[in-house]
Amino acid sequence: xxxxxxxxxxxxxxxxxxxxxxxxxxxxxxxxxxxxxxxxxxxxxxxxxxxxxxxxxxxxxxxxxxxxxxxxxxxxxxxxxxxxxxxxxxxxxxxxxxxxxxxxxxxxxxxxxxxxxxxxxxxxxxxxxxxxxxxxxxxxxxxxxxxxxxxxxxxxxxxxxxxxxxxxxxxxxxxxxxxxxxxxxxxxxxxxxxxxxxxxxxxxxxxxxxxxxxxxxxxxxxxxxxxxxxxxxxxxxxxxxxxxxxxxxxxxxx
Numbered sequence: 001x002x003x004x005x006x007x008x009x010x011x012x013x014x015x016x017x018x019x020x021x022x023x024x025x026x027x028x029x030x031x032x033x034x035x036x037x038x039x040x041x042x043x044x045x046x047x048x049x050x051x052x053x054x055x056x057x058x059x060x061x062x063x064x065x066x067x068x069x070x071x072x073x074x075x076x077x078x079x080x081x082x083x084x085x086x087x088x089x090x091x092x093x094x095x096x097x098x099x100x101x102x103x104x105x106x107x108x109x110x111x112x113x114x115x116x117x118x119x120x121x122x123x124x125x126x127x128x129x130x131x132x133x134x135x136x137x138x139x140x141x142x143x144x145x146x147x148x149x150x151x152x153x154x155x156x157x158x159x160x161x162x163x164x165x166x167x168x169x170x171x172x173x174x175x176x177x178x179x180x181x182x183x184x185x186x187x188x189x190x191x192x193x194x195x196x197x198x199x200x201x202x203x204x205x206x207x208x209x210x211x212x213x214x215x216x217x218x219x220x221x222x223x224x225x226x227x228x229x230x231x232x233x234x235x236x237x238x239x240x241x242x243x244x245x246x247x248x249x250x251x252x253x254x
Contacts, residue, residue: 025176027051028137029072036117036129039073040089043137050075051136052088071125073135076118078126086118141253142166144180144189151227151241154190154249155205162251165192167204170212178236180250188229188241190249195240197224206252214238 028047030039036050043050051074075089117129149157158165168174168191181189192205200222202210216231219239229241232248241247 025138025140028139029134030137031134033132034073034135035132036073036077036135038132039135039137040075043075043089043135047137047139049138050089051138052076071133073133074118074124075138076124077129078116140176140179142176142180143251143253144183144248145251146183146185146248148186148246148248149190150246151190151194151243154247155192158192158249158251162253164206164252165190166250166252167192167206167208168212168214169204169208169210174212174214174236177230177250181230181232181236184232184248186247187232188239188245188247189232190247191228191230191238192252193228193238194243195222195224195226202228 025048028043030042032042034042040050053074076086077089078086116126118124118126143162145154145157147157155165166173166177168177177191193202193210194205195202202222204210214230214237216235216237216239219237221240223240225243226240227243228238229245229247230250231237231239
């Protein structure tokens with residue numbers, strides 16, 4: 001059978017004072033039969049990792065986009081050397097239990113042998129990780145730069161090497177940024193949000209509308225020379241920082 005490859009673009013329509021459409025990440029459906037570990041290796045070499053979903057909204061989009069393509073591996077497994085806790089393939093990303101996403105008879109917590117891995121059908125079903133089937137990779141559009149730079153230096157770096165400092169305009173983008181921020185080596189990571197003394201407002205440097213915010217309780221200091229740093233750990237809130245402080249930062253690839 002000839003190799004087949006579909007790219008599935010996920011679009012989120014959100015509204016918090018404005019309406020817009022934003023591509024957050026891409027799913028890549030790979031029509032090659034591989035075991036779960038082989039599929040994971042393939043996805044990590046060519047994309048980001050095996051597909052993951054944050055919630056049932058993501059699951060619904062994934063299911064609808066591949067409804068006629070049969071079963072496929074995603075990045076969920078519980079083969080962890082004795083700890084039978086389900087987790088995502090991507091390190092540091094917590095799997096939040098949701099029974100409604102599973103087939104009623106499709107999950108085994110203690111199956112012996114090579115371990116349990118998740119496949120997508122109409123709902124999640126677990127199966128031996130040594131089985132072979134098609135699989136779904138995903139590619140996100142954010143990258144953490146673990147170098148400490150001022151906000152302006154970070155902005156210039158991202159514009160020269162990628163697309164720009166990340167803008168966060170809805171809760172979905174916030175959660176993807178959190179995945180990157182948790183691996184930072186500085187207490188905050190720079191985002192592309194800065195305060196303008198002239199206009200007396202916060203603005204995204206890529207001209208996106210400020211339709212979403214996640215400020216800490218006393219973190220929104222509106223002074224000249226201020227930009228936003230996101231906490232590297234929970235609750236990943238935003239804090240106004242002097243823009244000459246040096247932190248890691250998140251670039252957008254698109």
